Amino acid sequence: MKRHDIYTLPILIWLSLFFTIPLSITVIMSFMSSTPYGGVTLPFTVGNYVEIMKGRILAILWRTIRISALSTLITLGLSLPVSFFMATSKWKNLLLMATIIPFWTNFIIRIFAWIFLLGNNGMLNNILIQLGIVKNPITFLYNSWAVVVVIVYTYLPYMILPIYSAMEKFDFSMIDAAMDLGATKIRAIFKVMFPSIKGGITAGILFVFIPALGSYAIPELVGGRDSVMLGNLIAWEITTARNWPYATALSNILFVSTALALFLYLKIQGSDGK
Amino acid sequence: MRRSFLLLFIVSGLIVVFLLSSGFLGKKLYMYNWAEYIPQDVLNDFRKETGIKVIYDTYASNEEMYAKLKAGARGYDIIFPSGDHVSIMIKEGMLEKIDKSRLSNFKYIDKNILKKITYDPNNEYSIPYMLGSTGICVNKTKVREYERSWSIFERKDLKGKMTLLDDMREVIGAALKYLGYSVNSTSTKELEEAEEVLKGWKENIVKFDAEFYGKGIASGEYWVVHGYGENIFSEIPEEEWDKYDFFIPKEGGTLWIDNMVIPKGAKHVDYAYKFIDFILRPDIMARICDYLRLPCPNTEARKLVKKKPIYTIDDLKNCEFIADVGEYIKLYRKVWNEIRFGY
Structure with missing residues (x-):
């Protein structure tokens, strides 16, 4: 063993204990058969994947991707101007703190705060009723849009922070230089600033899109009767349906599609830069 | 570099020793139970009498508990x-x-209830703790007129303000009861009819909710919820109890009975016996019933309760126990997949 290897040993042990082994278990389980009372049994089969490919869950998979992609796009759209403003502001550190502080509150409590704001008996509805604009409360929550709004809110800092840190390193006088050389402001931003903050954008997209795909609590709390996402389906298959092989097959599909998306994205990003 | 590594090992070693030792001090009984199902002062008294501290871990559904144990949870x-x-x-x-x-207080349990138990005749593995029914709770200030029936979920004017439990057997059982069938039906035809009923109900509810409905109705978020009375009233301040009506629909509903069991491999079986016997003691049982506002399964304790329960044992005559239907559970899953997940 080389002298340097000793330093990688803890991370190696950590990864194999908490990543490789659990992952292998789910892969093996997904190829086994289910028993009526939970657990797995032999023989090995590909039936679980065949069942999934029959298209029964494609609607949920598609909804999961749609909600996650839309949320990622919105967070990106919000984060670019915000990060730009932060990076060029005098109050950099103060704004950075303001972005991070909501993190100190528990994630579930922040979801409940949205129920407090937009719920049937929430602040907005009560104001509308007081003003006489509506008679009965409007149901803002409990649909897929509510899920998107709360995902955007929850993951916004994960997008802002990497983009901000990329922008902060960017020398803004380069834009002036580009404009002095005849570029329009838009062109200067796209041709000069974007390439150098691309890393931050990539990181932000990954930080938001991947956890959004695995959402469970958000659709559970603010989603409605028709906004089940893949995470909720997996939980249901493991607990009530007691179909562990099917559930593990589903989670493997989630894992593989995430990894694939990541790989493709990084590949495209990489070839762009050359 | 070597010295800092040594330091790191010593520190982490100390942390491990500290964590282990804190877990080994004193007598402990590890309980896995529904949330807020036993009042804390009862647990405190148990500790005072026996010196055994109860560690209370919770689950939200039978399925969750079962999956965790089946996956190998021990302790x-x-x-x-x-x-x-x-x-x-x-x-x-x-x-x-x-x-x-070994349970001197077992004799106090209502014989009529013991007779109804089909899942474990003679109570060889389980001791009944509480029983009750799943019903509907209505916020009377928001919904002035209503019929005490499952048909409330067909009302279009309450659309978006109602919830059904996120529980396969409870929800399908409700629809089956509404149609006049058994909650343990194994007939494909009856379950298909139930599915049609549920499709209608689903249009009017805002979501399937088994976690938040109690808080939801208490905060005015929902107006009509399907659920367990004790979960609902524990969220509502006592002075507001009369604003809410909890009823068991006239068509009848599902009946549940929760039991105390000792899992294989339990390390503190003696403590578990002591605890079960303590819970069955009439004065303790009466305190728990008052806390949960559930009818007492213990004849002696019924004489000691101070608060009126949400419903009485007599109200449950139309209700039926949810029994394990074995392989037929597939029919239920098919209906539920269609209703809950749309496939």
């Missing part, structure tokens, strides 16, 4: 599953037999 000494799950756990060999001669 619990006492668990509170409902009847259908008791029978599954017996079949799967997950439970320890209970020696009733």
Whole structure:
């Protein structure tokens, strides 16, 4: 063993204990058969994947991707101007703190705060009723849009922070230089600033899109009767349906599609830069 | 570099020793139970009398508890599953037999209730804790006129303000009862009819909710909820109780019974016996019933309760136990997949 290897040993042990082994278990389980009372049994089969490919869950998979992609796009759209403003502001550190502080509150409590704001008996509805604009409360929550709004809110800092840190390193006088050389402001931003903050954008997209795909609590709390996402389906298959092989097959599909998306994205990003 | 490594090892070693030792001090009983199902002062008194501290870990559904145990969770000494799950756990060999001669207070349990128990005749593995029915709770200030029937979920004017439990057997059972069938039906035709009913109900509810409905109705978020009375009233301040009506629909509903069981491999079986006997003691049982506002399964304790329960044992005559339906559960899953997940 080389002298340097000793330093990688803890991370190696950590990864194999908490990543490789659990992952292998789910892969093996997904190829086994289910028993009526939970657990797995032999023989090995590909039936679980065949069942999934029959298209029964494609609607949920598609909804999961749609909600996650839309949320990622919105967070990106919000984060670019915000990060730009932060990076060029005098109050950099103060704004950075303001972005991070909501993190100190528990994630579930922040979801409940949205129920407090937009719920049937929430602040907005009560104001509308007081003003006489509506008679009965409007149901803002409990649909897929509510899920998107709360995902955007929850993951916004994960997008802002990497983009901000990329922008902060960017020398803004380069834009002036580009404009002095005849570029329009838009062109200067796209041709000069974007390439150098691309890393931050990539990181932000990954930080938001991947956890959004695995959402469970958000659709559970603010989603409605028709906004089940893949995470909720997996939980249901493991607990009530007691179909562990099917559930593990589903989670493997989630894992593989995430990894694939990541790989493709990084590949495209990489070839762009050359 | 070597010195800092040494330091790191010593520090982490100390942390491990500290964590281990804090877990080994004192007598402890590890309980896995529904949330807020036993009042804290009862647990405190148990500790005062026996010196055993109860560690209270919670689950939100039988399925969650079962999946965790089946996946290999160990270390619990006492668990509170409902009847259908008791029978599954017996079949799967997950439970320890209970020696009733060690329970001096077992004799106080209502004989009529014991007779109804089909999931574990003679109580060889399980001791009943509480029983009750799943019903509907209405916020009377928001909904002035209503019929005490499952048909409330067909009302279009309450659309978006109602919830059904996120529980396969409860929801399908409700629809089956509404149609006049058994909650344990194994007929494809009856279950298909139930599915049609549920499709109609689903249009009017805002979501399937088994976690938040109690808080939801208490905060005015929902107006009509399907759920367990004790979960709802524990969220509502006592002076507002008369604003809410909890009823068991006239068509009848599902009946549940939660039991105390000792899982195989429990390390503190003696403590578990002591605890079960303590819970069955009439004065303790009466305090728990007052806390939960549930009818007492214990004849002696009924004389000691101070608060009126949400419903009485007599109200439950139309209700039926949810039993394990074995392989037929597939029919239920098919209906539920269609209703809940749309496939």
